[in-house]
Amino acid sequence: MSRSPHMRLMLLLRPGGYHRASWRIPGSPAEQAADLEPYVDMARAAERAKFDAVFMADSPTLLGDPWDYLAQPLEPLTLLSAVAALTERIGLVATVSTTYYEPLNLARLLGSLDRVSKGRVGWNVVTTADPRAPLLFGGTAQVDHALRYQRAAEFVQTVCELWDGWEDDAVVVDRAAGILTDPEKIHRIEHHGRFFDVSGPFNIPRSAQGRPVLAHAGQSPDGLSVAPRYAEVLFGVAHDLADARRVYADVKSRVRQVGRDPEHLSVLPGLLPVIGSTDEEARRLDEELRLLGGADTIADDLALQLGLDRARMDPTRRIPVDTVNHPDAINGPQSWYRQIYADVERGASFEDLVDKYSRIGRSGHLQVIGSPETVADVVEEWFTARGCDGFVVQGTTVPGSTDAFMEHVVPLLQRRGLFRTEYEGRTLRDHLGLPLPANRFADAPNPVTHESAFQGVALPSRSAR
Numbered sequence: 138m139s140r141s142p143h144m145r146l147m148l149l150l151r152p153g154g155y156h157r158a159s160w161r162i163p164g165s166p167a168e169q170a171a172d173l174e175p176y177v178d179m180a181r182a183a184e185r186a187k188f189d190a191v192f193m194a195d196s197p198t199l200l201g202d203p204w205d206y207l208a209q210p211l212e213p214l215t216l217l218s219a220v221a222a223l224t225e226r227i228g229l230v231a232t233v234s235t236t237y238y239e240p241l242n243l244a245r246l247l248g249s250l251d252r253v254s255k256g257r258v259g260w261n262v263v264t265t266a267d268p269r270a271p272l273l274f275g276g277t278a279q280v281d282h283a284l285r286y287q288r289a290a291e292f293v294q295t296v297c298e299l300w301d302g303w304e305d306d307a308v309v310v311d312r313a314a315g316i317l318t319d320p321e322k323i324h325r326i327e328h329h330g331r332f333f334d335v336s337g338p339f340n341i342p343r344s345a346q347g348r349p350v351l352a353h354a355g356q357s358p359d360g361l362s363v364a365p366r367y368a369e370v371l372f373g374v375a376h377d378l379a380d381a382r383r384v385y386a387d388v389k390s391r392v393r394q395v396g397r398d399p400e401h402l403s404v405l406p407g408l409l410p411v412i413g414s415t416d417e418e419a420r421r422l423d424e425e426l427r428l429l430g431g432a433d434t435i436a437d438d439l440a441l442q443l444g445l446d447r448a449r450m451d452p453t454r455r456i457p458v459d460t461v462n463h464p465d466a467i468n469g470p471q472s473w474y475r476q477i478y479a480d481v482e483r484g485a486s487f488e489d490l491v492d493k494y495s496r497i498g499r500s501g502h503l504q505v506i507g508s509p510e511t512v513a514d515v516v517e518e519w520f521t522a523r524g525c526d527g528f529v530v531q532g533t534t535v536p537g538s539t540d541a542f543m544e545h546v547v548p549l550l551q552r553r554g555l556f557r558t559e560y561e562g563r564t565l566r567d568h569l570g571l572p573l574p575a576n577r578f579a580d581a582p583n584p585v586t587h588e589s590a591f592q593g594v595a596l597p598s599r600s601a602r
């Protein structure tokens with residue numbers, strides 16, 4: 138498949154905004170951050186702008202910081218089920234952890250949402266890096282990094298097997314002949330692996346797009362060892378084009394090496410726009426935000442990421458490495474934090490870090506401050522230079538920068554032939570130019586069918602469950 142001339146655009150559903158001061162701006166939906174309305178407003182605005190999808194993150198850092206909590210408190214699948222009913226074309230990407238769910242129940246949740254949304258669902262596969270995760274998701278202590286990804290790889294495989302259980306023409310509904318389904322086309326799953334035992338035919342037919350689109354956000358060698366095998370979207374963090382082009386080329390090459398078409402995986406870093414009618418006005422807005430968020434918004438962010446108490450440190454002295462969070466304990470964009478951690482190892486003081494990182498977007502994302510033309514120029518440069526296949530627009534402020542991007546930058550991208558002016562299809566796979574995934578059973582010789590599904594199978598006794 139040749140590269141699409143159109144970039145992919147997704148919108149992070151985070152009514153609290155990505156900037157710490159977003160909620161303080163008059164008109165922000167801060168009072169409704171835990172209600173449905175602002176999410177639906179954002180999703181409908183993204184649909185009007187012909188975005189590929191909206192994206193819901195989900196991470197325990199929400200527990201650590203009231204501001205973060207208010208940014209996006211709701212559970213993604215619950216919320217996107219309601220958004221699905223109130224939208225028609227926009228894709229719906231939910232973040233769900235493979236460490237704190239089981240394959241069969243998540244296959245049912247995502248499979249059901251993909252059916253009711255008529256094939257618009259994506260699943261952002263995360264393993265949840267934050268050690269506080271058990272506080273949010275329950276369960277026992279945090280799982281080892283490499284083990285999390287080994288479990289995630291088997292988890293994704295098992296869920297995809299379940300979703301393939303019904304061939305696309307398994308449902309017949311021949312009322313005259315009294316035939317509801319073709320049992321030859323409903324298959325049993327016998328998955329007995331290192332982490333999961335799953336038996337029995339699944340109970341939901343495939344959706345209009347076959348199965349949900351699979352996204353991935355891992356940045357580490359473990360993460361990048363798994364993603365190329367199945368991911369169709371890779372969320373990332375980049376603020377330097379040369380670095381982004383290196384990662385892009387590496388990811389596409391890994392996809393090619395496992396025998397997949399590199400165009401079947403879209404690399405989407407985050408974008409933090411601050412948009413004014415002119416560059417000067419945008420810079421003024423950014424300065425206002427910085428002051429509104431507390432003059433030291435970046436300093437507060439850095440202290441939170443590092444796990445340091447600013448009231449009890451000498452910002453001019455080097456930071457002892459053993460007093461800061463180790464990268465493996467960080468949730469969210471880890472590659473960004475590894476850079477900060479390396480600076481601390483090299484002897485940086487807190488002042489050094491604030492000075493260096495205050496010019497980069499929060500969490501290391503690409504921040505563009507300027508007029509719509511300036512933002513469109515940077516977006517176009519990154520796309521045409523193959524630094525990415527598009528972006529996840531993470532509204533610095535809501536509704537401010539998200540609306541400004543959709544109302545003033547998207548039309549420029551459309552005029553430049555870089556973004557769709559109409560949806561060509563109805564499913565998320567249609568939007569992303571992805572083929573309908575083949576059904577592993579439809580092409581397999583002698584697949585186990587529904588009729589033989591329960592013959593001689595000793596179902597686990599109640600007591601054994």
Ligand SMILES: Cc1cc2nc3c(=O)[nH]c(=O)nc-3n(C[C@H](O)[C@H](O)[C@H](O)COP(=O)(O)O)c2cc1C
Nearest residue numbers: 194195196232263265354355356357360372469471
């Ligand atoms: C754009 C982006 C969004 C992310 N969203 C989440 C999230 O919602 N929940 C979560 O647990 N982790 C999230 N992560 C963290 C990743 O899943 C991953 O743990 C992190 O990038 C570290 O990479 P690694 O797991 O390969 O070490 C996100 C990462 C990125 C880059």
